[in-house]
Amino acid sequence: MNRFIPILFLILSAILIPQSAAAASREQCFRETGYCISGPILTYWTRNGGLSTFGFPISAQRTEMAEDRMLTVQWFERDRLEIQADGRITAGRLGARYLELQGRPWQSFPTVAQAAPGCAYFAITGHQVCEPFLSYWRTRGGLERFGYPITERFDEEIEGRVYPVQYFERRRMECHAELAGTPYEVLLGRLGAVVMAIDGCVPLVIECEPTAYAYRTLLGCPLATSRELVLVREIGLREVPIAVQRFERGMMLWVRQFGGAAMSPGEIFVFVLDPVDPQRLIWQRFADEWSEGVPTGIAEPPPAGLYAPERGFGYLWGRNADVRARLGWDIEPERGETGGYWRFQRGFLLSHPSTDRVFIVNDGGVAYYVARR
Known part of the structure; x- marks a missing residue:
């Protein structure tokens, strides 16, 4: 009986070791925040810009109420990625949520009747998108990644400095003049970190x-x-x-x-x-x-x-x-x-x-x- 143990060990090794290596390869961890990304969220994160687009993970994958549904989600500095019931990965509507949390819902912002020259108009929300935001929107995922524009471009103070910004359903785009002429002239706001922190204390604030x-x-x-x-x-x-x-x-x-x-x-x-x-x-x-x-x-x-x-x-x-x-x-x-x-x-x-x-x-x-x- 004992003579079969080495053979059994080799068979199990052939089956299990490749699977373990494959499983390990589907996880990426970051000592900067102490969190890891794995599974379909890691695949989506990697294929769509990774660190420069989403930032570091700031939570583990967990079940949360998102858009009135219980979903598996993971928070990042600039986004919240969600696993839908059919397995699709979607980005959270953090642009709309952030404005709502500020007490200035997107529906309250002034709209325009048509686009200015060189801009694109979205009649469904009554807003236009102009450069440099328009090129970024079109080349980085468009409607699926950012959603519709929900404000016009306007100046907003962010961390002590004023930037031209525009809010979309899922993101906030920021124009950084100091980076003009570089790929980083348009940056995405850190709405993931901000919204997660605010929503995390909402129950305490409401109750007290x-x-x-x-x-x-x-x-x-x-x-x-x-x-x-x-x-x-x-x-x-x-x-x-x-x-x-x-x-x-x-x-x-x-x-x-x-x-x-x-x-x-x-x-x-x-x-x-x-x-x-x-x-x-x-x-x-x-x-x-x-x-x-x-x-x-x-x-x-x-x-x-x-x-x-x-x-x-x-x-x-x-x-x-x-x-x-x-x-x-x-x-x-x-x-x-x-x-x-x-x-x-x-x-x-x-x-x-x-x-x-x-x-x-x-x-x-x-x-x-x-x-x-």
């Missing part, structure tokens, strides 16, 4: 503070431990003393350093309207240097129907000519109350209970003051 859901691209995910999230669900946002005062061209917000000790110094946020986008506010932060009994230093009487700010607001307003010029006079008395604070990756949310509104404050200097949803 629905208003943050509409602004999660601005704030990122909530920063809290599991226990803190439970407390937020049960008793609301963390309580902090606040005071708010409205001015002719903006407002001031005083906060007791987000729930610090009773005697801790406060901070004052100055909000003024963004001259480009009237929906947005631009903010500055100042230490509250006023103490009880110290005069504000405001000598000029306010115009009829307006007010001179008092206490910490008045002390800052009276001593800072720039703040004074930007805000104008106070239009209503200061209101103090208890608000609710929640910190996120890129800013914070602060409720203003008396008005049933919230401040959405991004660390980059942008803010919104909106009704709770």
Whole structure:
């Protein structure tokens, strides 16, 4: 019986070893992110541009809800690849999804009635595609890879710089003038990384503070431990003393350093309207240097129907000519109350209970003051 073992081993080796080698060849791993690509997704990834088109994998293959269907998907820096029920590989509609997550659905963008010379027109969405995006669209996969255009070309700030961009159903194309004349003049946005990060925290945002859901691209995910999230669900946002005062061209917000000790110094946020986008506010932060009994230093009487700010607001307003010029006079008395604070990756949310509104404050200097949803 033992004499057959070497023969059996050789037979099994002939069968199994080639299969194992073939299986290994269908997997490619990246130490940069720690994830591997395999199977039909690897085949699609390789045939359609690989690293330069999709970027590194940023998740393992997993089952997710995608376009109202449960599919096997894998996320990449610039895309989400999906295995459909019939085995086809498709790219996720991340261009449309990203705009939706920002609260600016593609249907809200202005359309055109016809194409300009040298451009292609898509009546189904009412948008045209012009150079250099048109050549890239046509030579890199067209409708199957990118979908229809869902915006016109416009300028958008991305990671601190402004680029001409155009959104398609599945991608965002970016024109990089600094790379003009090279194959990289048109690049694809990192929508895979952005959308995966935002969608990953959506359940937490919805459960704990629905208003943050509409602004999660601005704030990122909530920063809290599991226990803190439970407390937020049960008793609301963390309580902090606040005071708010409205001015002719903006407002001031005083906060007791987000729930610090009773005697801790406060901070004052100055909000003024963004001259480009009237929906947005631009903010500055100042230490509250006023103490009880110290005069504000405001000598000029306010115009009829307006007010001179008092206490910490008045002390800052009276001593800072720039703040004074930007805000104008106070239009209503200061209101103090208890608000609710929640910190996120890129800013914070602060409720203003008396008005049933919230401040959405991004660390980059942008803010919104909106009704709770």
